[in-house]
Amino acid sequence: MDHFMREMITSLGGVDQAVCEFIRITDQSTPDAVFYRDCPELKTQSRTASGTPVFVQLLGGDPLRLAEHARSAVRLGAAGVDLNFGCPAKTVNRHDGGATLLLYPERMEKIVRAVRDAVPEHVPVTAKIRLGFSDPATCIESAQAVERGGATWLTVHCRTKIDMYKPPAFWTWIPEIKKHVALPIIANGDIFTPEDLHACAKVTGCTQFMIGRAALIDPFIFRRVRGLEVDPSWDAVLNLVRTFFDRTCEGVSPNFAQARTKQWLRELCKGRHAEAKVLFDEIKVLRDPQRLRATLRQGLAVTGGGRF
């Protein structure tokens, strides 16, 4: 999720912690501008406007390069550094990054340790894994490697790389991991409703959770899981879509905003409001961002009168 979305979702409340999109570390150097582009919150004490800390996420396979980049991230103000050992994308995996590293726990340990040693003690260094590349039982070794490397906490996406995003997420591996490591574990995978979160808590014994896709499908999910009041109307969601579009227009460009808004509406179609589908069908064919803007405005102006 980009920073416009992070800004908006964290402004709704209920989010303790966010991570920026991954910065892929290759043998090329990474200009500061790339850190600022992917994590503009670096300019505001590494927090969103509503105060949620945002960690810089690094992806790569070379401990020294990752350590250097972690140091740069912290020099620029990162509140924490998160290491990606879970990305299943072929291009990433082919270039020695993401979930392929799950096959080499000793390298994972070296990476975590190099990054840990590179940044001041008070800066958290965290990691995210999948259960394994193809064998979920390797999650124990991976978690132990991350712990030995000195990570502050570990997020576990309860699927293997081969599983991609196929349901279900196998939460039952987390209690197995906890038998072998003392590191705090954050459970992740298939939490779409408060009921899912409670089920996950029961199975895993975790008290901290990462929510991914549901943030886009139901932006109020973080309020819901905390039992905070939520405006159940489509208008409330439509307001967010409009804000997101306008801010992305201002921040990048109308064409970029149009593309991102269409992507987001496609996700909202999976959620609780049938109106999302009606709106998506209407806007998906639009080519002119001004028409998209007008359609979003019109939707807002007349929803009370029953356009949807």
Ligand SMILES: Cc1cc2nc3c(=O)[nH]c(=O)nc-3n(C[C@H](O)[C@H](O)[C@H](O)COP(=O)(O)O)c2cc1C
């Ligand atoms: C479009 C998309 C982008 C993602 N980007 C990242 C990423 O940069 N780093 C990461 O660790 N996981 C990433 N993930 C995985 C999610 O963080 C999460 O582990 C996964 O979606 C399962 O959780 P969920 O069921 O709550 O979505 C991404 C997932 C999706 C669908």
